Structures are given as C-alpha cells and as structure tokens.
Amino acid sequence: xxxxxxxxxxxxxxxxxxxxxxxxxxxxxxxxxxxxxxxxxxxxxxxxxxxxxxxxxxxxxxxxxxxxxxxxxxxxxxxxxxxxxxxxxxxxxxxxxxxxxxxxxxxxxxxxxxxxxxxxxxxxxxxxxxxxxxxxxxxxxxxxxxxxxxxxxxxxxxxxxxxxxxxxxxxxxxxxxxxxxxxxxxxxxxxxxxxxxxxxxxxxxxxxxxxxxxxxxx
Amino acid sequence: xxxxxxxxxxxxxxxxxxxxxxxxxxxxxxxxxxxxxxxxxxxxxxxxxxxxxxxxxxxxxxxxxxxxxxxxxxxxxxxxxxxxxxxxxxxxxxxxxxxxxxxxxxxxxxxxxxxxxxxxxxxxxxxxxxxxxxxxxxxxxxxxxxxxxxxxxxxxxxxxxxxxxxxxxxxxxxxxxxxxxxxxxxxxxxxxxxxxxxxxxxxxxxxxxxxxxxxxxxxxxxxxxxxxxxxxxxxxxxxxxxxxxxxxxxxxxxxxxxxxxxxxxxxxxxxxxxxxxxxxxxxxxxxxxx
Numbered sequence: 001x002x003x004x005x006x007x008x009x010x011x012x013x014x015x016x017x018x019x020x021x022x023x024x025x026x027x028x029x030x031x032x033x034x035x036x037x038x039x040x041x042x043x044x045x046x047x048x049x050x051x052x053x054x055x056x057x058x059x060x061x062x063x064x065x066x067x068x069x070x071x072x073x074x075x076x077x078x079x080x081x082x083x084x085x086x087x088x089x090x091x092x093x094x095x096x097x098x099x100x101x102x103x104x105x106x107x108x109x110x111x112x113x114x115x116x117x118x119x120x121x122x123x124x125x126x127x128x129x130x131x132x133x134x135x136x137x138x139x140x141x142x143x144x145x146x147x148x149x150x151x152x153x154x155x156x157x158x159x160x161x162x163x164x165x166x167x168x169x170x171x172x173x174x175x176x177x178x179x180x181x182x183x184x185x186x187x188x189x190x191x192x193x194x195x196x197x198x199x200x201x202x203x204x205x206x207x208x209x210x211x212x213x214x215x216x217x218x
Numbered sequence: 219x220x221x222x223x224x225x226x227x228x229x230x231x232x233x234x235x236x237x238x239x240x241x242x243x244x245x246x247x248x249x250x251x252x253x254x255x256x257x258x259x260x261x262x263x264x265x266x267x268x269x270x271x272x273x274x275x276x277x278x279x280x281x282x283x284x285x286x287x288x289x290x291x292x293x294x295x296x297x298x299x300x301x302x303x304x305x306x307x308x309x310x311x312x313x314x315x316x317x318x319x320x321x322x323x324x325x326x327x328x329x330x331x332x333x334x335x336x337x338x339x340x341x342x343x344x345x346x347x348x349x350x351x352x353x354x355x356x357x358x359x360x361x362x363x364x365x366x367x368x369x370x371x372x373x374x375x376x377x378x379x380x381x382x383x384x385x386x387x388x389x390x391x392x393x394x395x396x397x398x399x400x401x402x403x404x405x406x407x408x409x410x411x412x413x414x415x416x417x418x419x420x421x422x423x424x425x426x427x428x429x430x431x432x433x434x435x436x437x438x439x440x441x442x443x444x445x446x447x448x449x450x451x452x453x454x455x456x457x458x459x460x461x462x463x464x465x466x467x468x469x470x471x472x473x474x475x476x477x478x479x480x481x482x483x484x485x486x487x488x489x490x491x492x493x494x495x496x497x498x499x500x501x502x503x504x505x506x507x508x
Contacts, residue, residue: 038343047226050241054248064421064470066428069439069463076446077455081262111224119224129226135226158333165335165432172335174344185343193332200331 007187016176019195021170025091025160030153032096037103044108055104062101067162070094074165091163091170095156102152110145111137147211154203158196171195259456269454273461278445285441286465292355292437293424296362300423301416303367308374314396322371329368335429337361342433354435357425366423373419377412378404414481421473425466438462 007017043055062070074090085093112135122136164172171192178188229237259265272278310322329337341357381404389403431439442462446455 036357045223047223047229047237048241048244050245050248054244060471061467063472064425065463065468066425066439066466068428068431069459069466072431072439072443073456073459073463076443077459080232080453080455081258081264081287106228114224116224123227133225160433161333161335162429165429172333172339175339179347185338185347189340189343192336193336196333196336197328197331204331 002180003184004111004187007183011174011178011183011188014174015171015191015195018169018174018192019199020092021088021168022157022172025088025163025168026153026157027172028092028158029095029099029156032092033099033103033156036096036100038107040100040104041107041111044104045111046090059101059104062098063105065098067094067098067159068165070098071162071166077094087163087167091160091166091168095159095163098159099152099156102155103149106148110141110148112143114140125148143214145182147207147214150203150207150210154200154207157200157203160201180190225347253483263452264454264456268454269457270454272445272448272451272454281441281445282438282461282465285436285438285469288355288435288441289424289430289437292362292427292430292435293420295355296359296427297423298364299359299363300367300370303363304370304374307367307371309400311371311375311398314379326371329364330372332365334365334426335432337364338429354433358401358430358435359432361429362423362426363396364388366419366426369422369426370416370419373412373415374408376434377408377415379409380411390487410484413484414477415476417473417480421470421477424473428466438465464501 040055040058044059045049046052069093071094074085074094077088078090080084118136118140119132122132127135160170161172163170164176169177174192175185175188178185226233263269307322307326310318310416311326313319313322338357338361341352341360342354345352345357378400385403385407386399389399394402427437430437434440439462442458446458447453475502
C-alpha cells in the first residue's frame with residue numbers, strides 16, 4: 001500500500017502536468033466543438049437544401065471515421081501539406097472536428113423534439129421568427145439537449161487520452177513516461193483511473209440528475 | 219424536414235427566392251473551400267504519381283489487407299466477448315438479489331467511466347513491465363470487451379425495461395416462472411427493439427479498434443502509418459490516410475446503414491410491445507456513440 005501512494009507522491013509533477021493538460025485540452029476542444037457543432041446543427045435544420053446536405057455529409061463522414069485516424073491525419077498528414085501545427089493544437093483540432101459532428105446531432109434532434117404545433121401556434125399568434133425561436137422553440141429544445149450534450153462532452157473528456165499516442169503530454173501519456181522511470185505500471189494506471197473518475201463522476205451525476213429532472217417536466 | 223419543420227413556415231415566393239440565393243451562395247462557399255483544399259493538395263504534390271504508385275503493387279495491397287484483417291479480427295473477437303459480457307452483466311443487474319445486482323452495477327458503471335485507452339493500457343503496460351507474454355491483440359480485445367460490454371449491458375437492460383410492465387404481469391398471471399417470463403416473454407420482444415442499438419454499438423467497437431495503433435497492434439491504421447512513411451515514395455501519408463479513411467468509412471458506413479435500416483424495418487412492424495431503441499439518434503444517448 002505504501003508503494004501505491006509513493007507512486008503518486010514521487011511523480012506528483014508528472015501527474016499534475018498530465019491532468020492539467022487533459023483539462024486544458026478538454027476545455028478548448030469543448031468550446032471549439034460547441035461552436036462548430038452549433039454551426040453544423042444550424043446548417044442541418046436550415047431551410048436551404050445545400051446546407052442541410054453538406055451538414056449531413058460532414059456528420060456521416062466524421063461519425064464513421066475513428067478519432068485515432070483524425071489524429072493521425074492531422075499529425076502525420078497535414079505537415080505534408082505545408083501546414084505546421086504543433087502537437088497540442090493538432091489534438092485540439094482533432095477533438096473539435098470529431099466531437100462537433102456529435103454536438104451537431106444533439107442540436108438537430110433537440111430541435112426536432114419540439115412539437116410542430118408549438119411553433120405553428122406561436123406563428124398564429126403573430127410572433128416573428130426571432131420570437132418563435134427564442135421564446136418557444138429554444139427554451140424547450142435546450143432542455144432536451146443538455147443531458148445528451150453532457151454525455152457527448154463526458155465522452156470527449158475520455159477521448160482526450162488518445163492524444164497520448166500523438167506526442168501530447170496529457171494523462172494518457174503518463175504510462176509511457178513511467179515505463180522509463182520503472183514505476184509499477186499497475187499502480188500508475190490505477191492513479192490515472194482515479195484521476196479520471198474524479199473528473200468524470202460529478203459530470204455523470206449531474207447529467208443523470210438533469211435527465212431525470214427534465215424528463216418529468218416534459 | 220421538408221414540410222413539417224418546427225422552425226419555419228412553408229416558404230412563400232419571397233422566402234423561396236431568398237432560400238435559393240442562400241443555397242447558391244452556400245454551394246459556392248463550400249465548393250470554394252473544397253477547391254482550396256484540393257489546390258493545397260495539388261500544390262504540395264499529393265497527386266503526384268510517385269505518391270500513389272505503390273498502391274498498384276500486390277505486396278502493398280496485401281499489407282493493407284493484412285491490416286484490415288487484423289482490425290476485423292480484433293473487432294470480431296471483441297464483439298463476441300462484449301456481447302457475452304453484456305448479457306451476463308445485464309442479467310445480473312436485472313436480478314432480484316442485491317448480491318448479484320450491486321457488484322454488476324458497480325462494474326458496469328466503473329468501466330463506462332474509464333477511458334477506453336486506459337483500459338487497453340492495463341493490458342499492455344502491465345504485462346510489458348513484468349515480461350509476461352501477452353499478445354497485443356488481447357490487450358486491445360480485453361479493453362474493448364470491458365468497455366463495450368458494459369455499454370451493451372446497459373443497452374440490454376434498457377431494452378428489457380422498455381417492454382411494458384403489463385407483459386410481465388400477464389406472464390406471471392398465467393403461471394410462468396421468472397426464468398420463463400424473461401426467456402419467453404421479455405427477451406423476444408426486447409431483442410427486436412435492441413437490435414439497432416446493438417448494431418450501432420458494434421460500429422463504435424469497430425472504430426475503436428483503431429486505438430490498437432497506439433499500442434502498436436498492427437491493424438489498418440498502423441499499417442497505414444508504415445506505408446505512408448516510405449521515403450522512396452515521397453512520404454505518401456496523405457494518400458495513404460485517404461485510402462485508409464475510405465476503408466473505415468465504407469465498412470462503418472455499411473454497418474450504420476444496416477442499423478438504420480433495421481430500425482426503420484423494426485419500427486414498421488408493430489409486433490413488439492417495446493419501443494425500438496434508436497440506432498443513431500444522438501438525442502437519445504449521444505455519449506454512447508462516440
């Protein structure tokens with residue numbers, strides 16, 4: 001047991017830096033994918049067929065591509081196009097591009113959960129498009145969107161570990177550093193697991209709470 | 219989306235004109251973006267014959283096929299094991315005895331919260347350190363089994379719970395036992411409603427085999443890195459990843475279409491009392507699909 005705690009205390013800076021980078025990566029990619037995903041989601045529910053089709057194409061391509069491939073393309077392929085991005089930025093872009101497709105789907109299906117009658121009634125009352133959107137559709141759609149959106153971000157937090165395979169020092173990269181230091185890997189991995197559980201479990205609890213609370217309200 | 223959109227009224231002449239203008243403008247924008255990417259590829263010589271010629275060689279094609287086979291092998295073994303794992307833990311979670319229910323719940327919740335790559339690392343780094351001879355294939359397969367098995371356990375449980383309670387009551391009322399109720403009444407109905415969700419979870423599993431790249435399991439992506447890194451052909455990373463990506467998209471896309479088709483087909487036949495769990499609808503459980 002003493003050995004188990006020693007692994008953490010002796011390598012505290014490595015763990016601290018690793019998890020700090022993980023959280024940073026997560027926050028940047030979360031904001032990025034929220035922006036890109038909302039844009040794509042707006043495209044998918046727009047009245048313009050060309051926008052809808054290109055949004056759907058993006059989603060279908062990305063959703064059937066492994067995230068590791070997106071990473072590999074950005075890290076090994078893109079420099080050959082004379083575009084140089086450093087590893088951390090590549091990881092942010094890969095996570096953003098990939099997660100945006102899922103954010104887009106959450107937004108699309110969230111908007112679709114609102115009954116057509118709601119908007120029809122609002123229009124019958126003479127509301128403008130902006131009023132229908134902000135007063136009727138979005139308040140209802142957001143409720144349906146928040147729980148699945150949180151699942152998407154929880155999954156993305158777990159996906160940040162993939163950056164470890166592409167030269168980013170984050171939590172997933174700790175084992176490869178530790179194998180040089182000869183630390184017992186089981187303990188090393190157990191600490192990483194604990195770290196992730198600390199980050200993820202509150203999010204999961206909040207997500208379940210919101211899901212339960214808002215399902216009743218509907 | 220065409221008629222019953224919640225956001226818009228049926229477009230009148232003015233809105234139709236505006237939509238047409240927006241449509242043309244967006245097509246121009248998208249084509250311009252694609253053209254820029256294409257030009258960038260051309261400018262940096264990605265379309266040179268030298269970068270593509272090795273794909274004509276039978277040896278390189280065999281390499282790609284070997285990688286594809288390794289991917290499919292890992293996915294196949296992991297899928298079977300994950301389905302077994304899921305069935306066992308779902309039945310434990312549905313049990314009336316808390317001795318079975320509590321540990322199963324713990325295991326399922328735990329493995330869903332740990333990043334898959336960390337699970338795979340348990341099977342990779344620990345044996346590596348102690349010099350145990352464990353195949354990388356099994357490190358990958360065990361990680362995939364634990365994670366996807368836990369997710370599948372939840373899908374199974376949700377499927378069984380989605381069968382209306384009246385079915386269970388009715389079955390008990392005609393004198394069936396617990397085992398018979400599950401086997402004869404709930405499972406046949408639940409299975410149909412779960413099928414699309416199961417298939418799309420298997421797509422996720424197939425995609426996740428690409429994590430084998432990180433532990434240097436020689437699957438498709440790993441083979442792609444080797445082919446792309448050949449200096450004699452001008453480091454053709456971009457062409458290789460385009461080909462590898464196309465293979466992944468083709469396989470996963472076909473499976474996704476199958477799941478979608480199943481969902482539509484099963485939704486049409488009203489012979490199951492349970493509602494069909496969506497295969498691809500992110501609104502339902504998007505975290506599962508990533």
